[in-house]
Structures are given as structure tokens and as C-alpha cells.
Amino acid sequence: MPQLCLYFQLHQPYRLGEYELFDIGNSNAYFDQASELNKEVFLKVSQKSYRPMLSLLIKMAQEIPDFYVALSTSGVFLEQAQMFDPEVISLIQKLVHTGKVELLAETYYHSLASLYDPAEFKDQVQAHADFLKELFDYTPTVFRNTELIYSDQIADQVHALGFSGMLTEAVDRYLHGRDRTQLFVDYSGRLPLLLKHAPLSDDVAFRFSDRNWPAYPLHSETYLDWLSVYPEDAIINLFMDFETFGEHQWADTGIFAFFEHVMKEFLEADWNKTVLPSQVFAKEKRKQTMSWLKKHPEASLYQRKKLMAKGPSQWDLPRYTVTAPISWADVDRDITAWVDNALQQDSLRLIYSLKEKVLATKNNSLIHVWRQLQTSDHFYYMCTKWSADGDVHAYFSPYDDPYEAYRRYSVVVADFEKRI
């Protein structure tokens, strides 16, 4: 049996309200009018997913000795939780207190800043870390980017921010047939990476209740069988939306019981364990350090101390070189869900072009609004790709169609531009 590494994503965007042309100059309630909608969505999902799944995780963390899980919570998610359902914050706090949970770093605004503006990216990652400190007294050490977006250029940024490792997607065109269940390092050998196991993750996240799927209905025994074919040193990274549990897959599909049962059965055996990303990276760091020391008996005390503290400057692991950005979205596993057609490209150009003017105002609430407008969901709604992915986009979008998403965003920015 392999090791399992679980990570679940929590995020909710601020959707735009019904802000129209005639509101320009008269109102700046871009999100306020929609807060009813945002609140409604949040409470609905909270009822179906956040609350029951967090409670289940707390129970499992308390009852099952070797059960560990990583969560990533966007800043805009946490803000809305505070506003609409503070109980969710309490549950996450409780979960963090079990000591069995790792919180990952990400951009506060769930933005695409890593693709557009490294300095802005850094600010948003810092803001997110500050918020985790404030709410949970927690300092994240492992990074995951919006929608697992990753490239060599992003690895450079994340390494420079001092993170011990990063999570992303395993994309066939960059794997070149290698196993996704091993630890990788970025193109420059400096940042270790865990890659999502898409087939086994998506079996749960997307296919679990699909009646046309040959494996339907998926029994925990079957799933455990699928896991059991992997060797002990393999790490299966099950990365998915937190909402998988209770929202994408409703409670009546049996998803909660399935999850609990799989985990219990899996951890029943003493030699099986779930691991946290930071544990994997720390263990590998020790291993690499020791092996370097063995190979270099002549190293000075200073070199030894430095190595023990900082880890190897070059990791001896297979390299994952990703020249063009990848993500976990759609069948393409690239960034075309957000950056594809002209509507998306010009909206992104526009919002990032306002940076200097916005920051010059030194007005925190304006800067906050500007960053809320950077949330990736706005651009996701503008996606015009068709096929099955289009359905997924439509499922999440508050708009009738991508053109309406663009039209409304444009009207809001037209007003915002004049306030800075």
C-alpha cells in the first residue's frame, strides 16, 4: 500500500452584483448588492459541505491516530466565512488544534497574480499568511497556487518566498511517462513538488456519482483495491475541492460514509499512513542531507551546520520542467479556463494595468476592491471553451453566459477606474 496525501481546497469568490451602466458614478456597491447572493451560496454550501465535512474531519482526526489532512483556504473564503457563517471558522480552528492538519499557503484573493505580477503575488501570499496567523495562529510552509497553476517561472517565485515545497498537477505532457507518485523537484532543482494523482482524485471528485461511469457505484473496497496496487514508497496525492464532500457529491450519494470508510480501512493496517506535504518535504530533506554528508566526509563543520539548517541547495530528485503554465482545470490542464479568449485577456490586462494608480491612493478599501476584482473566478466565468468543460464552467457561473460575465465586469471596472 502507498502513502496517501490528502489536500482539500476551500474557496468562495465575491461574485459581482447587478451593477449596471446607470450605476456608474452613483454607486460603488459592486459586490454589496450581490452579498445576498454571496451569502446565499455560502450558507447553502456551508450547510451541505463545510459544516458536515469539517465535523467529520475533526472526528476522524480525534479518533484515527494516523489520519492527517491538508487544507487550503483562500482569504476571500475566510472573510466570507467570518461574515456569513463564523461557525465554519470555529470548526477550522478546532481542526487545527487537533494538530493533525496542515494549512497551505496561497494568494489571499485566489488570483492569477503569479502569472501577471510577481510583486503583487508576493503581497497577496503575505496577506494570506498574515490572515492564517491571525485566525489560526498558524504559519504555512508549503505553497499551493490558485487552481494548482504552476510553471518554471512560478517555481522561481515560490522558491524565492522561502517555501519548503509546492503542490501542483501531474500533466502528462511534462511527465514524459514518469510516475506521478514520486517526489519531484522543479526545473532548477530547488523546490520539491508533490503532483496530484488526477485519476484517483477525480474518481472521487467528479465520477463518484456518475451513473454512466462503469465503476458506478464506487464501493470503498474497490477503491482500496485500486490503491493497493501501488508500492509502499509511492505517494498518492489526492487533491480536490473541499466541496466534493456534500456539494459536488451530495450527502445522499454516500460520499461522507465512503470517505470515512476508505480512510478507516486504509489506516487499519499499522504500516499504512496518511502524510502531510510538509512531512514529506521534511523527511526528504533529511534523507538528502544525510546522503550528501555521506558522500562528502571532508565537509567543514560550517558546511554541515548550514546544510542541516537549510537543506540541500540542489535536490537529487527527478525534475519537473514546465515551460508553459499548467493547472488542475478542465481536460486541458492548462490556464485556458481563465486566459484564453480576448474577453479574458483584455479584462486581465486592464485590471493589472491599474496597479500603480491603485497603490498610489494608499486607500486600503480601494486596494481591497482592486484585489477582489483579481479573483480568478471572474475570468473563469468569461470562458467560451465548449465541450464538457463548458458545463463545469456554467455550473459555477452566476451569469447566463460568458459574454454577460465580461459585460458586467467591464461596467464595474469603468466605475472603479475613475475612483483611483
Place this chain on the structure above:
Amino acid sequence: MIGWEYPPHNSGGLGVACQGITEALADRKHKLYFTLPYALKSSPAHMNIMACRDPDWETPVFQPPFLAYSSVSDMVNSATDEEKAQVAAHDLAALPSSEIELKVSQYADLVAKEAKKHKKKFDVIHAHDWMSFPAAMQVKKISNKPLVTHIHSTEADRIPSGYGSPYITHIEKTGMDASDIIVAVSNYTKRLLVQKYGVPDSKIRVVHNGMYFSDSMNPGSHHFAPDRPIIVFMGRLTGQKGPEYFVSLARHVLKDLPDALFVVAGHGDMYHRLLLQTAHEGLSAKVLFSGFVRNTQRETLLDRANVFIMPSLSEPFGLVALEAAERNTPVIVSKNAGVSEVLPSALTIDFWDLDAMKNAVVGLIKDPSYSEHIVEQHKKELQSVTWHSAAEKLEAIYKQAMIGTKKR
């Protein structure tokens, strides 16, 4: 009078014009029978409406079998969304030509039946646009009364590429050939009929549309985006109206007026293309789309506009330009538009000449006194643009047609 549409189900200027003309004629003590291919929920008092609807038609009783000149959302003023969806399926562009031909000919038969019954009650047949022409020709045959055809819009205007429906073009031509007198809504249209349809000049009379003056005026720039110049396009988003030139114009104007907002109001088949064009040209948040605007919003937009532009490729008249002028907005219209004949102070520019357009827009916005001067001229000229003067001319045309037929 043989019609096809009447407010609130008006398509382009046709329905509005039918209302203006019939009300003014009724004021002059003419008795009018007006046929429609559907029933009106509330009949107007000034004339007798004769619903000539085939009971087998699937369209709702209170709606025309298809809207001839527009996307539905644009024009059916008071319809609910459900009603709109029903009619949308019966948009001209969405129908197979056999169905259009069938409905127009069924309508013709029904109108002819009514005409037989009322043969002795009318003196002149007045038919509006091609959908009514087959009916008009039958009625003329039955009654031997003079036929006046009224051209509000031709296929050559609607499909500027020249690849319009041969069927519709043919009906337009035969209808006009069968007429005693042809009424064109502008000299522009008259020239087009002579040049493209080969109609003899001498058969055509020009009767410009009038307009209804609004009583809810609220001019000024206080409505929205108070500090920014606003340039407005309002109309169907379709090739005929030239909205893509309006979008491209924004790029030119923004070089001189970086604060300007361009507003595109309306719906149509080019909507998605225009959004993509806007993004392609890097004009997001500079060119805004309001979607379909209803009564007050429409008025607000025309009030608020600093400049109104109608860059049509071919526009028989262009009523909305008069509305803009009435709302104290200086108007720029394409040279291919009839409306400047009654609004000579409108700046006329070739729709494709973006440099000249740009200079005109920048000139008007940078020089408020010039802009005010134009608006004053507009207002003066509007005084004489009435439906009554249209009715007066029509009356003379009826008389002439009657004399002409008696002679034969």
C-alpha cells in the same frame, strides 16, 4: 391600410410610423381600416383594426407571425420574457423562406377576403412594406382601387452586402410596379428605389416621418458617470447599423479624450462579435454595452449622451436620431441616412470615415458652445417634423392616386 406590425409589437420604425400616420390621418377625419396578421390586446380608438390571422398559426394570437426587421428583445416593448422567447422563434432570420412565403401569402388571402366584404367602404389601398404587398395586390385586383405602397425599409437597406432574400426583393419590386404611387420615407430611399429597384422617379413621392414629442424631459449630465464624455450608439446590433464602426471609433477618440465612455445600447446578431471586437481592440471598460434599454433607461441614455452617433450603412430614415436631438444631444449620422433631410444640422459623415468621425466627436465635446449651437439648430428643425405634415402630404397623394385611377 394594410400593415403587419403595430405598437407595442413594433419592428424598427414601421410600427411607430403606422401609429403616427394613422393617428394624424384620423385627426384629419379620414376613416381607416387597418389590417394586421394578429389581434391587438387593446384596439386603438382612431381606426378599425381588422385582425387577419390564420387560426392554424402557432404564434400567439396577439403577436405577428414573425417580426420582419429586428431581433425580438430589441423591439417588443411590453412583452414578457416568455412571450419574447415565443416570438424569437419566429424571427424572420430564423424562419425557413418557405414558411415566410406561406405566411405572407396566407395573410394576403385573409386580407383579400375582408376586402371583398368591405369593398364599397374604402377608396384607397395603402400598404406598408413588403409583407403587405401580396395582400395589397390582391385587394387591388378585387376592388380596382388605387394602390399606394409605402417604403419604410428595403431589403437592400437591411442586407447591405447585396445578398438579401431574392424572394423579398422580388415582392418589393412587383409591389411597387403594381402601385399607382410609391411613398418613400426619404429622398435617400427614393434614390435607392430608382437606382437599385429601377422604379421610375416620377412614381415616387417623399413623405418624411414625423415624431412624437416627449413630455418627460430631464436633460443634463447628472444621470450617471457625471464627469465623463459619453458617446452613444442605439439600435439593432446588426450589419446595417454599422456598430463595429462605432467600436473602432472609440479607439481613435480615446487618444484625444482618454476619459470618454462609449455606450452601445441594443441587441442583435452581432452582439457577441462586438464584445469580442471591443476586447480585441483593448477597449474593455471604455466601450460599454447596456444591453436592451427600456423606456426610462433609453431616455436617460439619450439625455445623458454628449454625442449620439448613427453610423448606418444604409438607413431609410433613422427615427432614433430625432429622439436624441430632442433630448438635447448633438447628432452625427452616416451620409447614407434619410434623417438628415429633416435634421440638416446633424453632422453627416461617411460611416467608414473614422478620422472625420473622430474630429467631429472631439470637436463637439471640447467645444461646448459649438455643441449647444448644434443642439439649438436641432430643436428648431424638429418643430416642423410632425406626423401632421406627413398626413397632409399623404392626403394629397391619395387624391392624386384616385384621380389617376379614374382616368384609366
